[in-house]
Amino acid sequence: MTTPGVASQARFSAQARLRALQADIMDLILDRELEAGDPLPTENELALALGVGRNTLRESLKVLQALGVVEIRHGFGMFVAPNNFDALADGLTFRGRLSLRHKGGEALELVDVRQALESGLIGSAMDTMTSGQLAAVEESVIRMEELAAAGETFVEADAEFHRRLFEPLNNTLLISLLAVFWKVYRQIHLEVGAGTEDLAETAAVHRRIYEAVADGDKALAAERLNRHFDGIRRRIHEAINE
Structure with a gap:
């Protein structure tokens, strides 16, 4: 035996x-x-x-x-296999959703990583952003504002805004990672629900990020990106404490 x-x-x-x-x-x-x-x-x-x-x-x-x-x-x-981040996205989504049953540590860590990537690279993206690419970023903001006015959520438009912000870097890995984070975030968002989210204010946050980028103020753009993630953290904390 x-x-x-x-x-x-x-x-x-x-x-x-x-x-x-x-x-x-x-x-x-x-x-x-x-x-x-x-x-x-x-x-x-x-x-x-x-x-x-x-x-x-x-x-x-x-x-x-x-x-x-x-x-x-x-x-x-x-x-x-061709480049495929589905396995990474599925694994992170599971870990993030699982963590919501406890203290939400891994879900919050995912927010931290995404925040570090975006706030750290926004200045470089601004250096190479063309007027056409800047206009595309504003198009995403306008779409969010329209949906917010209609009382509709805008997760996809939000994802498009962030993708367009960093397209000037021409970094395929970064865009793929952002897509992974958005797939994870979408599932976590569905898990925790809308909570106390103010759609108009969320759209306004993106408008202010765009304005800082359009003005060429790298420090302010990074600061406003950082603030943007505070709302995501707040909703996760709300879900954990419900």
Whole structure:
């Protein structure tokens, strides 16, 4: 009969081996200079190259598929997955929503990270922002103001405003991360509800951010972005204390 301690150690060892195999598969992709969309070797070829059985290999490949590293197309083969942040968004959304049942720590940490990104990079975005891009930012503000006047929420217009603020940086990773944060925020927003949110005031906050950007005042734009996140934190705290 296997004792609990031995069984636990065996499980840990098996997990460690699987993680090592996953790392080996990723190293193989890098060593062979494969790009997103490129086909991977067949299961037989991978098993032979890595010195493992096919069942163990398949288990690791499923994990890598969930992580967005590998794409398995049944009937076609395996490929290096295209850029995809869905797994990250789903994981962060779950952790954020779960934290609302307690003190909301992880949900608030997500707000902190997003705030640091946006307030820290707004000056650089302003340096390269064209008049057309600035006009697009104001279009998003106008849309929020129109929806607020009609008593309608504007989560999508809000997300568009922030995306347009940072498009001048031409940083695909940043835009992808902002999209992740917005997917997470949308789910948390649905979880906690509207609360005491003043739609007109929220739209006005974005108008003031736009005005600071239009005036070329980097310090004020960063300060107003920082204030914007106070409302999000307040609603999370309200939800936790309800």
